[in-house]
Amino acid sequence: MSTRKCCRLCLNQKLVILWMFFSGAIVSSSEVETNRPSDSRNSDDWKYILRSYFDRYENLHDSSFEHFMAHELSSSLCQVTPENRNRGVRLSVRELSLVGEGSHRQLSLSIGLQTGAESIPELPSHVCEVIIIQRLPLGVFADPFELQSLQKRMGFRNMAVFGDTNLELPSFRSNRSAVEVHIDAGSDILFMQNRGMEINIQLPLHARYQPLDESGYSIIEIGEPDMLMRCSMEGKQHKQSCLFMSPDDNAKSRISTVEWKIPAGKNAHAGFVSVVTFITASLSTVSIVYASMFWSGTQNMKQP
Amino acid sequence: MISLKPGSIFLISAIFRVGLILYGEWQDAHMEVRYTDVDYLVFSDAASLMASGQSPYKRTTYRYSPLLAFLLIPNSFIAGSWGKFLFSASDLFVGLFIRIILKQRKVPDHICTYSMLIWLFNPFTFTIGTRGNCEPIVCAVILWIIICLINGNVVQAACWYGLIVHFRIYPIIYALPIVLFLDPRFFQSGVKPLLCDWTSDQGKIRQINSQVTNQFDAWIAFKSIFTRSRILFGLISGSVFLLCTGFFFQLYGWEFLHEALLYHLTRTDPRHNFSIYFYHIYLNYERDLSVLEKLISFLPQFIVQLVLVFCFAKDLVFCFFVQTVAFVAFNKVITAQYFVWFFCLLPLILPWTNMKFKWQGLCCILLWMGAQTHWLLWGYMLEFKGKNVFLQLWMASLLFLAANTFILILLIRHHNYAPVFRQHTGLKTKQKKCE
Numbered sequence: 001m002s003t004r005k006c007c008r009l010c011l012n013q014k015l016v017i018l019w020m021f022f023s024g025a026i027v028s029s030s031e032v033e034t035n036r037p038s039d040s041r042n043s044d045d046w047k048y049i050l051r052s053y054f055d056r057y058e059n060l061h062d063s064s065f066e067h068f069m070a071h072e073l074s075s076s077l078c079q080v081t082p083e084n085r086n087r088g089v090r091l092s093v094r095e096l097s098l099v100g101e102g103s104h105r106q107l108s109l110s111i112g113l114q115t116g117a118e119s120i121p122e123l124p125s126h127v128c129e130v131i132i133i134q135r136l137p138l139g140v141f142a143d144p145f146e147l148q149s150l151q152k153r154m155g156f157r158n159m160a161v162f163g164d165t166n167l168e169l170p171s172f173r174s175n176r177s178a179v180e181v182h183i184d185a186g187s188d189i190l191f192m193q194n195r196g197m198e199i200n201i202q203l204p205l206h207a208r209y210q211p212l213d214e215s216g217y218s219i220i221e222i223g224e225p226d227m228l229m230r231c232s233m234e235g236k237q238h239k240q241s242c243l244f245m246s247p248d249d250n251a252k253s254r255i256s257t258v259e260w261k262i263p264a265g266k267n268a269h270a271g272f273v274s275v276v277t278f279i280t281a282s283l284s285t286v287s288i289v290y291a292s293m294f295w296s297g298t299q300n301m302k303q304p
Numbered sequence: 305m306i307s308l309k310p311g312s313i314f315l316i317s318a319i320f321r322v323g324l325i326l327y328g329e330w331q332d333a334h335m336e337v338r339y340t341d342v343d344y345l346v347f348s349d350a351a352s353l354m355a356s357g358q359s360p361y362k363r364t365t366y367r368y369s370p371l372l373a374f375l376l377i378p379n380s381f382i383a384g385s386w387g388k389f390l391f392s393a394s395d396l397f398v399g400l401f402i403r404i405i406l407k408q409r410k411v412p413d414h415i416c417t418y419s420m421l422i423w424l425f426n427p428f429t430f431t432i433g434t435r436g437n438c439e440p441i442v443c444a445v446i447l448w449i450i451i452c453l454i455n456g457n458v459v460q461a462a463c464w465y466g467l468i469v470h471f472r473i474y475p476i477i478y479a480l481p482i483v484l485f486l487d488p489r490f491f492q493s494g495v496k497p498l499l500c501d502w503t504s505d506q507g508k509i510r511q512i513n514s515q516v517t518n519q520f521d522a523w524i525a526f527k528s529i530f531t532r533s534r535i536l537f538g539l540i541s542g543s544v545f546l547l548c549t550g551f552f553f554q555l556y557g558w559e560f561l562h563e564a565l566l567y568h569l570t571r572t573d574p575r576h577n578f579s580i581y582f583y584h585i586y587l588n589y590e591r592d593l594s595v596l597e598k599l600i601s602f603l604p605q606f607i608v609q610l611v612l613v614f615c616f617a618k619d620l621v622f623c624f625f626v627q628t629v630a631f632v633a634f635n636k637v638i639t640a641q642y643f644v645w646f647f648c649l650l651p652l653i654l655p656w657t658n659m660k661f662k663w664q665g666l667c668c669i670l671l672w673m674g675a676q677t678h679w680l681l682w683g684y685m686l687e688f689k690g691k692n693v694f695l696q697l698w699m700a701s702l703l704f705l706a707a708n709t710f711i712l713i714l715l716i717r718h719h720n721y722a723p724v725f726r727q728h729t730g731l732k733t734k735q736k737k738c739e
Binding site: 098101102103104108142158164165166167168170172173183188209212216217229263264265266267269270273274277278280282284285287288289291292295296 | 345349357365414483574575580581583584587588589590600601603604606607608611612613616625626634686688689690691692693694695698701704705706709710713716719721730
């Protein structure tokens with residue numbers, strides 16, 4: 001009985017903790033495993049890091065996002081003691097490239113996950129997921145509905161776009177967006193030593209109409225994604241630490257970006273195009289008006 | 305000469321459409337390029353939102369009446385392709401209505417058959433319904449309105465007209481010709497109007513310049529605008545429109561009004577499309593266009609519509625056709641689905657044209673398709689190869705407008721202007737005069 005009461009309290013704790021991301025205990029019980037309809041909306045909110053970001057900030061900016069990741073999330077991170085440096089997992093970007101031509105391309109991501117040289121046997125049984133956050137520059141967007149079908153096809157745990165998801169606006173009338181993908185990393189991964197896993201994602205992206213440019217093209221850069229891993233501990237009712245994974249230590253000097261060259265209108269065309277457009281429209285109008293008035297016959301010829 | 309019975313034609317068309325829908329489902333499931341129109345997914349999502357008691361406008365880019373989402377609610381519990389079957393059925397109804405209209409005007413059977421085939425087996429039209437585009441519903445209702453009008457059923461025509469303008473804004477352009485068409489000389493209380501029949505002399509009739517007569521008719525029409533049938537039509541259609549709009553505004557608020565109505569009235573899309581205005585809009589998008597600039601771009605559309613209406617209102621179907629072609633050609637945004645708006649009217653005007661298929665008709669078809677293909681090639685280079693070909697694409701859109709204008713003028717030139725109605729006379733005569 002007291003165990004049941006405790007379970008309920010831990011459930012409430014879990015909701016708070018999961019909302020803060022990686023902070024403190026994740027206590028599981030049979031109640032947590034079942035999806036209660038009343039919780040489903042809340043569970044959608046807390047599972048995304050970007051949801052938490054956009055609750056605090058109106059738009060996506062690199063500086064505010066990096067501050068959010070470094071400071072506002074850190075209080076939710078589990079403690080990693082110095083002696084645990086050889087433990088845990090490491091996430092790194094092995095490949096970042098843009099596949100395809102034109103306005104519709106795919107961002108090809110290859111993420112490497114490597115467990116440490118030492119396992120962490122003292123941890124309870126856990127289930128982990130890799131979280132990839134791909135910030136998109138202005139000028140490019142991801143279609144949320146396309147991502148939905150991609151999620152079903154690829155079997156990702158969760159996938160969503162946050163920020164400006166308007167598909168139609170040109171870049172100079174829109175704001176940035178970001179895609180968050182959750183991929184199942186398996187169970188009890190922290191018990192394993194030197195285990196590697198590769199995650200491949202092909203993210204479909206689309207170019208917006210760019211601001212006018214004299215060169216006729218606009219070049220946008222897409223950087224590496226941010227990566228984390230979140231583990232849910234099962235069975236225990238006390239606080240457990242989750243692991244926060246940053247990119248490789250030696251990756252600080254390796255900033256990889258891909259470039260996308262998108263056609264843009266030229267300012268020099270503006271006057272000429274407007275004048276010729278209106279002249280053409282006028283000529284067509286005059287032609288149709290003349291034809292209508294000249295050939296709108298009415299009577300049939302009376303046959304002899 | 306084709307000797308297929310209408311029943312057989314409809315049966316083959318129906319089987320063909322069912323087959324296409326089933327193929328479309330297979331392609332969607334097994335190939336990366338989907339057969340289904342992306343708009344159909346938008347309708348379906350909106351319908352499932354409505355089914356769960358939510359606003360269909362929670363689905364981004366849903367810019368239609370809630371009626372459409374309502375019609376597609378069975379997508380959620382019968383089958384995902386319910387909507388496609390509904391649209392394809394409407395497609396078949398368009399074919400049926402084409403036959404009904406032409407038969408009522410005593411068009412010979414073989415010409416009726418050809419006209420039906422032009423619609424039912426036009427690759428553009430049968431793919432549009434089977435891919436999940438809702439335009440066939442609009443076409444079917446427009447044709448039904450024509451049937452109601454030619455049978456003198458003003459009240460029913462008005463009800464459907466109010467409904468369809470709520471559903472899709474563009475039929476508002478037919479308001480003035482319908483009002484002019486409801487001539488008191490033909491629409492008399494309690495008397496069914498007399499139709500002007502098609503005759504085999506159509507091809508031999510020389511068109512004469514009746515500019516003066518037309519202007520006189522238009523002036524009389526304008527002076528006697530407040531007749532019973534006109535007032536009735538205006539009041540009923542206006543009431544139905546306001547009722548539907550008011551009802552859905554009550555349910556879904558400003559979001560409905562903006563997405564379903566105001567968006568279409570103010571839409572300027574800078575992205576490439578067939579319209580000659582797209583590049584002008586893109587180049588000036590960063591600064592807002594002045595009121596004068598917006599007015600100037602609207603002027604050609606306005607003038608053309610007005611002139612076409614006053615010249616051809618009595619020949620209602622032809623008037624609808626030329627108005628629609630011009631409306632689409634001069635619109636600020638043109639997408640391929642708009643073409644079906646006049647495709648459904650084309651079979652209704654062909655029995656009255658002097659233009660022979662060989663070779664003028666064929667040249668017109670090739671010219672129109674050629675201009676479109678030319679635009680599509682540049683569009684492909686821009687969108688799928690990433691080349692800066694904005695200028696070439698814009699020039700292709702100018703050529704497309706030129707092609708549309710040329711073909712429209714040819715059709716006007718070769719059309720045997722045939723008012724739909726003739727006046728009731730006291731004398732019985734076998735010779736039918738349609739003056």
